[in-house]
Amino acid sequence: MKKLFEQIQSSVSIQLKILGLVTALILFIVVTITGIFIFFEYREDIKAAEKMAYQTARALSYMPTVQESLQDKEDIPELRNIMDNLLRDTNASAVVMTEGERFFVTAGDEEMILKVFDHPPIDKAIIFGSSYIERLGTNKMTLVGVSPLLVDYGDYKKIDGTIMVIYDGRLIIKSVIRESIPILTVSSIALIVGLLGSFLLARDIKKDTLGLEPREIAFLYQERKTVFSALTDGMIVTDEERRVRMMNPAAKRLFRVTGTVRGKLITEVIGDSDFPFLKEGFQGDEEFELGDLTIIASRQHIRTEGRITGTILTFRDKTDLRKMSASLSETRRVTEDLRAQTHEYKNKLYVILGLIQLNKNEQAISFIRDETQSQENYVRLVSSSIRDEKLQAIILGKLAKASEQHVSFKIDPGSSLASLPDSIDLNGLVTILGNLIDNAVEAVRKQKNGEVVLFVSDMGTDILFEVSDNGPGIPEKSIVRIFERGISGKGPGRGYGLANVKKEVGLLGGEIEVQSNPEGTTFSVFLPKNR
């Protein structure tokens, strides 16, 4: 039941609300004004009637015909005539003339005359000779103007009677109501005009809001805000003057902006006007670097009636994607290393199988012993100078691969490394060494005496890795660009290796150097021990 009520309440349209409010307002004003008008009009009319009754009574009491009619009965028709004229010319309901207290001549509405018949309010006029107004009846609706008839007898004057002029207050109310008909008419017209106006206003408002109710707009606004905040992609909306209308938290994080940005110029907010997405000819998705982040920006214009009234910019952080793809390629590399190792062992197993089939058991045993010996020697060499297990694993993996390519991969005998600090993780190490060693192997694999040497040292404050090859070296014109993305001597679709290496080195706070001449190339990586 309550739910139903709420539903009804919330479904009251803006149109109905405006209509209801305006109607109530106009009704209130109209009723108030009409009420005040009627009240004042009534008061004025009553006052005017009182004054009229008083003055008419006095004027009559001074008229010779009136005074003489008391002595000379022949004057009575003339007196009646005067009274009838008076009733016609004024709004008085009745006139009464008394002789002493006795009714002498009356004219007008008998009902009104009867009202003063039992207790005529004439005592003060008879005793004190004064003229006045009396209001009689339960509602004081009968107005009586009283005046004494002070008859002149020559030497003296004497009060011989009174004049009463009677007004019916009910008639005054009726006339006031009649007079307020025009104002009521005007009020009704005002009411209709007001209703029409409010109807039009409501329709206009609805048109501006695309037919949405305010509560729907509020909901949309709330919804939009929440959606924008929930987006992991950054989003900036600007108006036609490139002022920021909205910037979601993700965008603020990307551009390291805090506080209110609404209304500021976008170049002010993000602090640079050189971004590609701000340029005129920007064509959709394009990558750019922002600090250590890789961002893809896209742009969409808001068009209202064919005109650009705003722009929506979205930013996707591609750094995570990159990282993932890098580690994927590292995994692939390790798998490749393992496959090469398996291949090597398989070859050796075939040698052993052949020797056994030929019944050259002695030779087979000696081959296995030699192989085992040389493997153990190598492992011992590696593990004696390089104590870090992570590094050992990488080197052993690369050894098989180099061997498959018939490239000699050696550890410089002077190498020494205790254990790597925790800040250097396996992924980073795989990226750096894997890429450098693979590149070196690739550079020399077509040579007869291809050789790759790794030197590792943790003397001093840095850890030093040096990967050398005796390949043809890097052409001088491309050496300055080898760390850039997409630059490679290996053809199209390649060229991310060294860029990734440089980035990893950067992340670990280290440095990378390269020396190259036609006799070989050496990459040196310095990684600080303490960060």
Place this chain on the structure above:
Amino acid sequence: MKKWLLIAGATLALAGCGNSNAEDGADFPNKNVEIVAPASPGGGWDLTARSVQKALQDNELVTENINVQNKPGGGGEVGWKYLEKQDAHTLAVNSSLLITNNLLGTSELTHEDFTPLAILSTEWLSIAVAPDSPYSNLEELMNAIKEDPKSIKIGVGPALGNNDHLSLVQLAGEYGIDAKDLNFLVYEGGGDVVTALLGGHVDFVTTSMSEVKEQHLAGKLKILGISSEERVEDLEDVPTYQEQGVDMVFPHWRGIMGPPNMTEEEIAYWDEQLAAMAETELWQEIVENNDWDSYYMNSEETSAFLKEQTEMYESLVEDAGMGQ
């Protein structure tokens, strides 16, 4: 900018004037004094105004010039309306008409619209008959009226509603006579009333004692009673109404008042001067010569007295109107 300077200057100048006025307030009065007699020259109000003027000036109580202004009309209304708009340098003579005009519907003014300063004097009212009248005292007369009110003609002047008239209405009321039945003939003035009595046109008159005193002493008419508390000098043979069993004292007082909104200092000034005047020999002499009685009350007493009088007249008019 200039305009503002001018306005500021004017304001300062006005403020300055205000200050000097306030200082002058200590020297009140600082210009000619005016006493309004709200009637034509020759009547009781005019006489009172001129007597006050003379007594104040001759005794040097007020050093400023004092003028008497006659403003007749409307039973005092015209003069009092004029006073309403003056400052404390203008005073006006008044009487009970200030109260009864309002009660009988001829004026909107009441004593509360003014500043009462003093009651100065009073006359007493009397009832007189012809020497050969069948009525030798108040009771005989009233009983006769009660029996056949229309047959007994009463002379009064110059208008109904004055004290001469009202005092008789009250007197008749005390005897249980319906005021409506009283047969009043209204004459032009006090003199005409006496003439009518002497000429036998009326059976008795109600008028000021001063109007009939000489004729009574001369034996041309007979005063049956007087509205005072005690018998009056020179008329020791005339009993008061009270003596004849009617509990009623009816002064015909005259006083003086100022405009509304007078300051306490101004009231105090006039209180002092008028009290001093009432003590002077000159004033006493005037009172004596006019057959008045001294009836002095100061401002505070006058306020209370006017309130009391208003109540008295209200009940008088109301009771008469009720047909008692």
